[in-house]
Amino acid sequence: xxxxxxxxxxxxxxxxxxxxxxxxxxxxxxxxxxxxxxxxxxxxxxxxxxxxxxxxxxxxxxxxxxxxxxxxxxxxxxxxxxxxxxxxxxxxxxxxxxxxxxxxxxxxxxxxxxxxxxxxxxxxxxxxxxxxxxxxxxxxxxxxxxxxxxxxxxxxxxxxxxxxxxxxxxxxxxxxxxxxxxxxxxxxxxxxxxxxxxxxxxxxxxxxxxxxxxxxxxxxxxxxxxxxxxxxxxxxxxxxxxxxxxxxxxxxxxxxxxxxxxxxxxxxxxxxxxxxxxxxxxxxxxxxxxxxxxxxxxxxxxxxxxxxxxxxxxxxxxxxxxxxxxxxxxxxxxxx
Amino acid sequence: xxxxxxxxxxxxxxxxxxxxxxxxxxxxxxxxxxxxxxxxxxxxxxxxxxxxxxxxxxxxxxxxxxxxxxxxxxxxxxxxxxxxxxxxxxxxxxxxxxxxxxxxxxxxxxxxxxxxxxxxxxxxxxxxxxxxxxxxxxxxxxxxxxxxxxxxxxxxxxxxxxxxxxxxxxxxxxxxxxxxxxxxxxxxxxxxxxxxxxxxxxxxxxxxxxxxxxxxxxxxxxxxxxxxxxxxxxxxxxxxxxxxxxxxxxxxxxxxxxxxxxxxxxxxxxxxxxxxxxxxxxxxxxxxxxxxxxxxxxxxxxxxxxxxxxxxxxxxxxxxxxxxxxxxxxxxxxxx
Numbered sequence: 001x002x003x004x005x006x007x008x009x010x011x012x013x014x015x016x017x018x019x020x021x022x023x024x025x026x027x028x029x030x031x032x033x034x035x036x037x038x039x040x041x042x043x044x045x046x047x048x049x050x051x052x053x054x055x056x057x058x059x060x061x062x063x064x065x066x067x068x069x070x071x072x073x074x075x076x077x078x079x080x081x082x083x084x085x086x087x088x089x090x091x092x093x094x095x096x097x098x099x100x101x102x103x104x105x106x107x108x109x110x111x112x113x114x115x116x117x118x119x120x121x122x123x124x125x126x127x128x129x130x131x132x133x134x135x136x137x138x139x140x141x142x143x144x145x146x147x148x149x150x151x152x153x154x155x156x157x158x159x160x161x162x163x164x165x166x167x168x169x170x171x172x173x174x175x176x177x178x179x180x181x182x183x184x185x186x187x188x189x190x191x192x193x194x195x196x197x198x199x200x201x202x203x204x205x206x207x208x209x210x211x212x213x214x215x216x217x218x219x220x221x222x223x224x225x226x227x228x229x230x231x232x233x234x235x236x237x238x239x240x241x242x243x244x245x246x247x248x249x250x251x252x253x254x255x256x257x258x259x260x261x262x263x264x265x266x267x268x269x270x271x272x273x274x275x276x277x278x279x280x281x282x283x284x285x286x287x288x289x290x291x292x293x294x295x296x297x298x299x300x301x302x303x304x305x306x307x308x309x310x311x312x313x314x315x316x317x318x319x320x321x322x323x324x325x326x327x328x329x330x331x332x333x334x335x336x
Numbered sequence: 337x338x339x340x341x342x343x344x345x346x347x348x349x350x351x352x353x354x355x356x357x358x359x360x361x362x363x364x365x366x367x368x369x370x371x372x373x374x375x376x377x378x379x380x381x382x383x384x385x386x387x388x389x390x391x392x393x394x395x396x397x398x399x400x401x402x403x404x405x406x407x408x409x410x411x412x413x414x415x416x417x418x419x420x421x422x423x424x425x426x427x428x429x430x431x432x433x434x435x436x437x438x439x440x441x442x443x444x445x446x447x448x449x450x451x452x453x454x455x456x457x458x459x460x461x462x463x464x465x466x467x468x469x470x471x472x473x474x475x476x477x478x479x480x481x482x483x484x485x486x487x488x489x490x491x492x493x494x495x496x497x498x499x500x501x502x503x504x505x506x507x508x509x510x511x512x513x514x515x516x517x518x519x520x521x522x523x524x525x526x527x528x529x530x531x532x533x534x535x536x537x538x539x540x541x542x543x544x545x546x547x548x549x550x551x552x553x554x555x556x557x558x559x560x561x562x563x564x565x566x567x568x569x570x571x572x573x574x575x576x577x578x579x580x581x582x583x584x585x586x587x588x589x590x591x592x593x594x595x596x597x598x599x600x601x602x603x604x605x606x607x608x609x610x611x612x613x614x615x616x617x618x619x620x621x622x623x624x625x626x627x628x629x630x631x632x633x634x635x636x637x638x639x640x641x642x643x644x645x646x647x648x649x650x651x652x653x654x655x656x657x658x659x660x661x662x663x664x665x666x667x668x669x670x671x672x
Contacts, residue, residue, distance in 0.1 A: 005660050016660075126562075146482070147494040157561050158483040158494040160516040160525065161628045165561060167521065168632070180496040185503065188528035189496065191660055192653045193521050225463075225493050225501060292497045296504065317528045318661055324341050324352075324527055325654055 003314075006174035007196035010119065010140065011098060012068050014038035015307050016197025017187065018121070018142070018176055019204045020149075021072020021100050022289070023047055024275045025212055028057050032064030033209035033303040041065065042100055045073040046082050051090035058094040070121070071096050075103035084109055092116040100142065102151075110136045123178065125153030127165050134173050141166065141175040142199050148179025149202050149291035152230065152240050160193070167194030182296040184313025188321075202291040208302045213281030216288070217300050225295025231269065231287065235262055242290040244283060246273070339650075342510035343532035346455065346476065347434060348404050350374035351643050352533025353523065354457070354478070354512055355540045356485075357408020357436050358625070359383055360611045361548055364393050366639070368400030369545035373643040377401065378436055381409040382418055387426035394430040406457070407432050411439035420445055428452040436478065438487075446472045459514065461489030463501050470509050477502065477511040478535050484515025485538050485627035488566065488576050496529070503530030518632040520649025524657075538627040544638045549617030552624070553636050561631025567605065567623065571598055578626040580619060582609070 002008070007016040017039035019031065024047050031041030043061055048054040054071075061069050071091050075084065088109050091099060099113050102123035113120050114137045122138040124130040130141045143166045145159025146152050157165075159180045166175045177190035178199035190198045204210060206220045219242065228240050229247040234254045241247050246268055253265045273286025301309070338344070343352040353375035355367065360383050367377030379397055384390040390407075397405050407427050411420065424445050427435060435449050438459035449456050450473045458474040460466040466477045479502045481495025482488050493501075495516045502511045513526035514535035526534045540546060542556045555578065564576050565583040570590045577583050582604055589601045609622025637645070 002662075003660055004662050145494065145496070147497055155562055157628055157631075158481065158516055159496050160481070160494065160522065161483055161561050161631055164519070164521055164632050180494060183500070185500055185529050186496065188657065189525035191657055192524035192528050225497050226491055292493055295493075295497055296500050314661060318657055321524065321527055321654055321657065324339055325650060326338075326340050 003197075005191065005196045007140065007176060010174065010196075011040055013040050015311060016176075016191075017307060017310060018042065018070075018100075018178075018197060018199045020178070020199055020201025021070070021074070021102070022201055022205060023074070023271075024278050025205055025210055026072060027211050028060040028064055029211050030204065030207070030209050030303070031061050031069050033207070034204065034307075035061075035065040035067040035069045037302075037304040037307040038067075039303070039307055040068060040070055040098065042070040042072050045071050045087050045091065051083065051086040054087060054090045055094055058091070058096060068098060070098035070100050072100040072102065073109060075101070075106050075109065077104060085112070088112050092118070101138070102142075106133070107136055110138060114138075121176065125151070125162075126155050126157070127162070127169050130166060130170060130175070134170065139173070140196070141170060141173060142178045143175050143195070144199075145177075145179035147240075147292040149228075149240050149289040149293075152179075152238050154233070154236055154238055159190075163190060163193040163195050179291065180293050182293045184310040184315075185317055186296075187310055188314050188317040200293075201289070202293050203297055203306070204303070205290075206297050206300055207306060208300060212278040215281035215283055216278055219283045220290060220294050220297055221299065223290070223294040225292045227294055228290055228292055232265070234260065235265075239287075240289070240291060241287045242283065242294075244287070246284065246287045250287065339533075341527065341532045343476065343512060346510065347376055349376050351647060352512075352527075353643060353646060354378065354406075354436075354514075354533060354535040356514070356535055356537025357406070357410070357438070358537055358541060359410075359607075360614050361541055361546055362408060363547050364396040364400055365547050366540065366543070366545050367397050367405050369543070369639040370540065370643075371397075371401040371403040371405045373638075373640040374403075375639075375643055376404060376406055376434065378406040378408050381407050381423050381427065387419065387422040390423060390426045391430055394427070394432060404434060406434035406436050408436040408438065409445060411437070411442050411445065413440060421448070424448050428454070437474070438478075442469070443472055446474060457512065461487070461498075462491050462493070463498070463505050466502060466506060466511070470506065475509070476532070477506060477509060478514045479511050479531070480535075481513075481515035483576075483628040485564075485576050485625040485629075488515075488574050490569070490572055490574055495526075499526060499529040499531050515627065516629050518629045520646040520651075521653055522632075523646055524650050524653040536629075537625070538629050539633055539642070540639070541626075542633050542636055543642055544636060548614040551617035551619055552614055555619045556626060556630050556633055557635065559626070559630040561628045563630055564626055564628055568601070570596065571601075575623075576625070576627060577623045578619065578630075580623070582620065582623045586623065 015038040019034040021042040026044035034041035121140040122133040174196040177195035181198040182203040351374040355370040357378040362380035370377035457476040458469040459478040510532040513531035517534040518539040
């Protein structure tokens with residue numbers, strides 16, 4: 001079975017499913033497994049310590065899959081920002097064909113990527129930002145709803161609304177529905193709304209090939225849709241995380257701090273601690289990204305098993321929908 | 337064109353679209369217009385001052401449409417609760433076939449309705465509440481996501497997730513997707529997730545037949561998806577409202593009140609003021625329900641125009657989806 005959407009055509013992939021460019025998760029192993037299964041695998045640029053390591057990771061991915069894959073580069077405010085131009089140059093030099101950008105002020109990076117002829121997918125949590133990205137020349141939008149893991153934005157607009165808005169507002173630019181997707185039912189819902197495919201983050205964290213500790217995957221399986229917490233709203237950097245001791249501590253500081261200084265909360269939400277959760281498996285040790293979609297995730301399949309299942313579910317949905325709207329087609333057939 | 341879903345079969349309607357049982361909006365005129373158009377119109381029981389007026393409204397609705405319609409009865413905590421048993425008895429006496437229940441502790445009302453052989457649809461914002469309602473004997477669930485107008489619950493789970501959870505958890509009980517729906521694209525997304533139809537509230541407020549002031553309808557048309565505010569979270573009665581001066585005032589009291597007494601906020605959020613908005617048309621005068629779906633609403637059609645459009649959009653989606661998954665069907669046809 002093959003899909004035929006603006007996303008599969010534009011990216012040269014078989015199934016319109018894009019793996020989230022997950023920090024500390026999106027390494028070559030996972031990206032190659034997704035691409036080999038027919039989706040679009042993505043490696044995370046800034047998970048690599050420097051541009052040279054990113055070059056190696058790109059080469060490693062290419063050695064593991066003959067299929068298209070992408071690189072994610074996320075621009076976030078930081079005291080000591082990474083050397084974005086050097087990372088971008090590494091991506092260009094290594095002949096990467098598809099890049100996912102996200103975060104603030106991506107203009108200079110997008111410009112450089114477009115000059116190199118790279119297909120750019122940009123993540124946005126509002127229609128206003130999506131339109132601004134189109135003006136910057138991006139090829140595809142990834143529309144990220146309130147239910148997503150990680151940076152949800154400050155508008156709290158659910159995927160159902162945001163993707164319908166994208167269909168109404170973004171003209172010919174294809175868009176990927178992101179936030180809340182885990183299966184073929186969600187894929188068909190997204191395609192119904194006008195999306196060209198879906199992005200899945202939390203679901204791909206919970207696959208055999210995701211290079212993270214088994215405890216984390218098992219925590220996702222055990223959790224339901226209620227097991228996430230929004231933190232850092234006070235600092236306009238609202239992020240959806242797995243609910244644990246550290247998110248509780250963050251919320252406590254957030255609601256009681258008199259100074260409102262980020263420094264008070266910084267040690268609790270540190271990226272280093274979050275990374276240690278993924279490598280060490282102590283799910284209480286730091287804050288880590290997870291979406292409401294945890295409620296829909298009940299197993300740890302291989303990426304190939306997952307994508308095959310999604311294809312089967314999509315066919316099941318199409319067949320159900322055809323049965324739900326029978327009248328127009330039946331008369332025309334009976335006339336044949 | 338006719339749909340064929342568990343909802344259309346069970347309720348005897350043509351299009352699986354249910355009108356929200358909107359307080360101060362869901363009168364006979366609107367309900368009859370929706371039912372005449374092929375959906376399920378609903379009148380709101382407690383919008384009537386007493387059971388006798390409800391009897392009159394039921395008879396009026398029946399005089400305006402030969403098609404099935406329902407009555408909504410919402411049970412909310414109140415200092416002086418309405419005479420629920422008497423309202424319920426009026427519904428039974430008048431031969432109503434379909435009732436939508438919502439709110440807290442609906443057990444006694446549901447029991448009485450079921451004993452009278454009435455089809456009961458119950459609204460729930462969590463899977464746990466949905467399952468409890470099934471144990472009480474309800475026939476159909478209406479699953480209300482975070483993006484909805486009015487009472488969103490305290491869990492903030494988006495429709496996309498909640499309806500997929502319903503598919504996974506509710507067994508053979510059909511469910512209606514509610515919160516975030518306005519068109520045929522959303523209907524097909526809901527059917528993809530496993531729902532048997534959709535409920536639309538804000539969208540039906542913005543129709544010709546909705547018996548409310550034109551200013552309110554025009555405010556919905558002008559607003560985008562950002563124009564709602566969640567209020568009353570502090571009192572665990574979180575409600576999504578049109579953002580105006582009164583929601584701003586509510587939020588201010590909510591975040592600064594030292595006592596946390598509901599009495600401080602009560603005059604601002606009074607139902608009487610909200611009702612005056614709908615009748616008088618001063619959209620700043622009180623708080624009034626509206627969903628994120630306002631962003632998708634750009635006109636004020638008749639209910640018949642709206643339903644016809646939804647049918648056309650649903651066909652368009654089905655045709656798009658069939659083209660997006662071409663491979664399985666094409667080979668089998670070429671073998672014919």
